[in-house]
Amino acid sequence: MGATGLLTTLTQERDRSRDDITAAERRLFDQILTGDIRRHLAARIRQAGELVDRMNGHLERVRTASNVAVQLVWDVRPDLPDSTRTARQLLLKDPGRVTESDREALHDFFRARIEEAKGSETAASWEEQLGEVLDYTAWHRFTVRLDRANGTGWQPLTKKLHGALSGGEKAIALHLPLFAAVAAHYEAVPLAPRPILLDEVFVGVDTVNRGQVFALLTALDLDLMVTSDHEWCTYGELPGIAVHQLLADGDDDAVTSARFVWNGVDLEAG
Structure with missing residues (x-):
């Protein structure tokens, strides 16, 4: 060819x-x-x-x-x-x-x-x-x-x-x-599990809006873990959360925690 x-x-x-x-x-x-x-x-x-x-x-x-x-x-x-x-x-x-x-x-x-x-x-x-x-x-x-x-x-x-x-x-x-x-x-x-971890949660957000945001997190069914030096999560929109307050003694380096539970109405020692 x-x-x-x-x-x-x-x-x-x-x-x-x-x-x-x-x-x-x-x-x-x-x-x-x-x-x-x-x-x-x-x-x-x-x-x-x-x-x-x-x-x-x-x-x-x-x-x-x-x-x-x-x-x-x-x-x-x-x-x-x-x-x-x-x-x-x-x-x-x-x-x-x-x-x-x-x-x-x-x-x-x-x-x-x-x-x-x-x-x-x-x-x-x-x-x-x-x-x-x-x-x-x-x-x-x-x-x-x-x-x-x-x-x-x-x-x-x-x-x-x-x-x-x-x-x-x-x-x-x-x-x-x-x-x-x-x-x-x-x-x-x-x-x-549906975890969400937030450090220094909602800095700058006012109290009313914090309640709304916690209501949103509850509605989304997220497993919330937060750290804060001021937030205790005591909002009527939040049906329940465990709070651990870290306690330190000035005389030594030991750190322990006190446990509280917010039940949607009251903060109880737990």
């Missing part, structure tokens, strides 16, 4: 191979869009949205004395193309209402994502590339928003906005999303 014939044969084989891959991809995408994978992916996105809504339900009960409140937003990353948001909406759409144009849009989206995964050279195998393509968490990002009850509505918590808050408001704005994140993390293993 001459060089020209070899080039023609190789070109034809390449084109056939490309067509075969495209057909295989379409069959795979159809399976994804109509089968268990699609339902699983849509269910996970819905579950994540419901979890965010549930956490916001807890967060909205905490509003500072100056009427500052915090909420979380889980949305498609703004730096991604519009096709990502469209694909997300189509994945959540009733399969019976998915049109041919919708299917084509999803095909184009997944095909572009596969090409992107191949080009990034971060996945060594087809399975890993599919893992990247179907990683819905990479499509989203969390944003913390603040409402100051001043008529401006909910605003993203930027560095500038955070700097304009009082010390207590800053602490609230930073603590609440972290508590929600910890509680959400523990949702994956319902029967596991």
Whole structure:
């Protein structure tokens, strides 16, 4: 076979191979869009949205004395193309209402994502590339928003906005999303311990808001352990906690502790 014939044969084989891959991809995408994978992916996105809504339900009960409140937003990353948001909406759409144009849009989206995964050279195998393509968490990002009850509505918590808050408001704005994140993390293993350890707890937060924050920690079912040189956790919003006061004698280096129990109403020696 001459060089020209070899080039023609190789070109034809390449084109056939490309067509075969495209057909295989379409069959795979159809399976994804109509089968268990699609339902699983849509269910996970819905579950994540419901979890965010549930956490916001807890967060909205905490509003500072100056009427500052915090909420979380889980949305498609703004730096991604519009096709990502469209694909997300189509994945959540009733399969019976998915049109041919919708299917084509999803095909184009997944095909572009596969090409992107191949080009990034971060996945060594087809399975890993599919893992990247179907990683819905990479499509989203969390944003913390603040409402100051001043008529401006909910605003993203930027560095500038955070700097304009009082010390207590800053602490609230930073603590609440972290508590929600910890509680959400523990949702994956319902029967596991749910510890959260805080050093010098709630410095700068006023008494009223401390009660609200302890109520939030209780509602999130977190196992709280704190250290403080002033906080005794005697708030009506907190149903119970053991307190150990460290005692030292000035004459030697020995340290012991006195145990108390807050039962939601009284502080009792225990």
